[in-house]
Amino acid sequence: MARLASVCYLTGGLVGFLTAWLVPAWDERAAALVVSTVALLAGVAIALFGARLSVRAFYLAIFPTLGLLAVQMGMQRGHAEAVAAALLLPLVSMFLHAFYDHRSCLIADTAVLVLLVVAWVAWRALPVAIVGTLVCVNAVVASVTGWLVHTAAEAETDLLTGLPNRRGLNRVLRSALAGDADHRLVLVLLDAGPLRSPAARDGTAAEDGLLRTLAAGWSAEAGSGTVLARYGDTTFAVLVRGGVPAATATLERLRAVAGGAVPAGTARWEPGDDHATLVNRAESALSEARRAGGSATVHHEDTSGIAAGFEAALDAGEFSVAYQPIVAAADGRVTGAEALVRWSSRARGPIPPDEFIPDAERCGFIRTLDRWVLRTACRTAASWPAGVPSKITVNVSGRELDQPDYYDDVVAALAESGLAAERLVLEVTESTLDADSVAALEVLRRLRTLGIRIAIDDFGTGYSSLSRLHRLPADILKIDRSFVAALGAGEEDAPIVAAITGLARTLGLRTVAEGVEDQHQADVLRRYGCDEFQGWLYGRAGEPERIAAALAPGAGERLSGPSLRSPASSGPSRGRS
Known part of the structure; x- marks a missing residue:
């Protein structure tokens, strides 16, 4: 979306710029040059930073674009150059039908049609023949673009090998x-x-x-x-x-x-x-x-028997989600929480995640469980105080990202809960994510366009971490607990932590340190520029109400570590644990 939008803006700005210079004795040349320069600068800005925008931002940008073209046509009325500005409208239709649903396209197409009619009837900027031609051209461009996109999405053949995809x-x-x-x-x-x-x-x-x-x-x-x-x-x-x-x-x-x-x-x-x-x-x-x-x-x-047992446990309400606080390194205030799945079997009692997660993965139940945790966590986070910035972090398997319906499931969870996309962080364990998987990386990129942030968990413990990182669409690096645990009472230097935080700053990423258990570790991590902490020093995984209370106005700017600790909790949280 960013690349195509950038090309459209640069094309429009270049056309306007050349038209303004080539038309002799034009009274509105200065204004046309200003508008064209704005379009050129917008194209450059979108090329550089457009990948960070949400899908909604691109959709809303359509209307300022139509406004720029309207200004160009209005200034050039009475001149043949008004047609040059109008001829850029098919670019808008092409962009719309390449990315948006039919309802959104219909709204914007109507705006294009209204603009053409106004330019013809109210401004007399375009001849009726040009208006009729452009209406037909826009319809053809919209239809062909939409058909090509739909055909590509439905293609069943891998272009490289000729095999079924x-x-x-x-x-x-x-x-x-x-x-x-x-x-x-x-x-x-x-x-x-x-x-x-x-x-x-x-x-x-x-x-x-x-x-x-x-x-x-x-x-x-x-x-x-x-x-x-x-x-x-x-x-x-x-x-x-x-x-x-x-x-x-x-x-x-x-x-x-x-x-x-x-x-x-x-x-x-x-x-x-x-x-x-x-x-x-x-x-x-x-x-x-x-x-x-x-x-x-x-x-x-x-493993059908194992899967059936998991399904029965889920239906019986034996699974639950616990929430471990994430705090700002600067002042200890709660900024969100990580959702961690728990299983308390009526027959066997509490079962550690390290025991049931591998079985859930082997029998295929893990996808059902992950989707349930996602929906539950989104509903819970949506009920937290709205006036305080906060986030909910949910784990996702790298293999799950290869599934074609995962994007739709995340969108449905947000819509069902009413949680803003900007408050959701999807945490992917580096070692389970295939950085060469086109499907997984594309899903991550599409999710980021919605405003969802991507965190790379256990960073530094997977293979070829540095060579893979530039291909992973990420916003947050989570420093693995093994590096934090190495910061003993006498350890003041942390070269690996320094390298990770320095790399993150260079790439514009935030860092979250896991497994922070004592004040000395927090002090060292803070000195090396770590942005957020997560660990027993600030609270074990517990009930969501405790996170909500810490986020409530008047709860205090800084979280007191013991206030969220739970004596009943045992064992550090790892991944889905």
Whole structure:
């Protein structure tokens, strides 16, 4: 949106600027030059800073743009140059229909039409033939742009390899599951990342060439009865009939073609599964295979019983959300909280997150749980005092960002709760986020355009952190608790913390230190420029009412550490814990 808006403004400003200089003896030249200069400066500003704007800001900018064009046409009435300004209106229609829904486009299209009629009837700035032509041209530009955008969104073929993409695979899966009566359908996910890494040294063209060659070889080896798709950036999917033995044989043939380490995860269709459940299981298996390394193969076990147990626990109200305060480093005042899921089983009592989260991930229940936590946290934060700036931080799995419906779920949670997008922070653990995943990064960028902020959790503990950071659309870095814990009573220097905070300042990011447990740690972190703290020194995870009370007017500018501590809480919070 920022790139296209910038091009439109620069084009309009250049046209106006050239027109003003080329038209001889024009009384309104100075005013036209001012308007054109404003458009040029706006184009440069949007090119530099537009990515930080919200979607609403771009939509509202349409109307000042129409105002600029109206001024140009009004000043040039009686001159043929008024047509030059009017000819820029199709740029507005193109931008609108590239990004906005039909209702928004209809409002702005009506504004364009009104402007043309006013220019014709009231100002006599445009001949009727020009007005009629522009109305038709705008309609064509709007229709074609909208159709192309819709077609691109619905495309089911990966342009690089010619294979079905994720959307195409999902359609095939739904069709296959509807007709698979013998339950012998197996989904295999393969990660070609280890093969691509050496080619990365030779540039993007070499990487793309490797993926095309690999896709062609695997397509020939898989045969006509097997569906091969490009599921992610380096992830391929194979849909095999014949059960696990047939899938294993196919997998070995594909590995022979690849000639290198290819981790893989498989999942067999179970009665009652939909395509999303099957994919979740295969993803969990692939994650285990990646952790094992080499050409490991992980077959996902039937975890339907575990998933059913989790579903029953959620329905019974055994899951809850606790809120750990986040405070400003400067004065200790509460600035928000992180939402952390808790499970108190009626049969087993409290169960630590480190025990139930891995099981939830393996059986695919984690997505249901994450969405429930998101909705709950948004509703809670929306009830906090509105006059005090605050935020709610919610964890999200890097794998979840690859799901095509995640963006819509976040938007729905905000709409349902009434929480402003600017008050939501989505926290992504660096080690689970594939910085090469086009789908995940695009979702993060789209969420940021709404005003949602992105935090990178456990920064510095993942792989290739510095080389990956420039590709991650982030606003906040969370300093991992392991670096904070290293600040013992006698430690005054913290070179890693200094490096992270310095890097964050250079990139324009805020920093939040996790696991702050004593005053000495807070003092050292504050000295190195850390912006916010989170840890037992300022409160353990507890009831949301305690956060609301700390945010209430008159509660005091600084949070007293013990006031939010909970003797009943135990264990530091980690990730979803």
